[in-house]
Amino acid sequence: MTVLNVLIAPHPALSTKAAPATTFDEGLRQHLSDMAETMYADNGIGLAANQVGILKRIIVMDVGDDNSLTKNPTPIKPQLFYFINPEIEWESDEKVIFEEGCLSVPGQCISVERSASLRLRYQDETGKEKTETFHGLQARCILHEIDHINGKTMLDYLSKLKKDLAVRKLIKHYSSN
Numbered sequence: 001m002t003v004l005n006v007l008i009a010p011h012p013a014l015s016t017k018a019a020p021a022t023t024f025d026e027g028l029r030q031h032l033s034d035m036a037e038t039m040y041a042d043n044g045i046g047l048a049a050n051q052v053g054i055l056k057r058i059i060v061m062d063v064g065d066d067n068s069l070t071k072n073p074t075p076i077k078p079q080l081f082y083f084i085n086p087e088i089e090w091e092s093d094e095k096v097i098f099e100e101g102c103l104s105v106p107g108q109c110i111s112v113e114r115s116a117s118l119r120l121r122y123q124d125e126t127g128k129e130k131t132e133t134f135h136g137l138q139a140r141c142i143l144h145e146i147d148h149i150n151g152k153t154m155l156d157y158l159s160k161l162k163k164d165l166a167v168r169k170l171i172k173h174y175s176s177n
């Protein structure tokens, strides 16, 4: 497994819509394990392929076994998910505002309103179709990562003025990316 370089906004790969994954082979499984390794190395709870420059609809997630939507969840056991070609089938009317971070937007937290629960259809690493309902931190993380594969980051929830300011800060501190 390899720790990959995480791209920082406003990198163009982060504003590009990713294409469906069509082959479920060793190459895909290598991407998945590299992405998981990268997420763990950076203490993230989710990572979308766009963030490491792979424009495929692939997401890894591990919020651990504490799915509570609190500032300091205390996960003990890992619970790793691979979502390939995820599609939201249903979202709850109940919305929650919660402060998010993003490995591609280091040093910044943004409050985003999202659905509290959702039902997700996706394929696993072998191509098998699955449907599952998610709540709490997992639902929040999935919606954040699906934004990424659609070419959207949490910065897009800000007003234009605030977004410009946030982007300028990122360029100033991370211009090597």
Ligand SMILES: [Zn+2]
Binding pocket: 101, 102, 103, 104, 144, 148
């Ligand atoms: Zn993110």
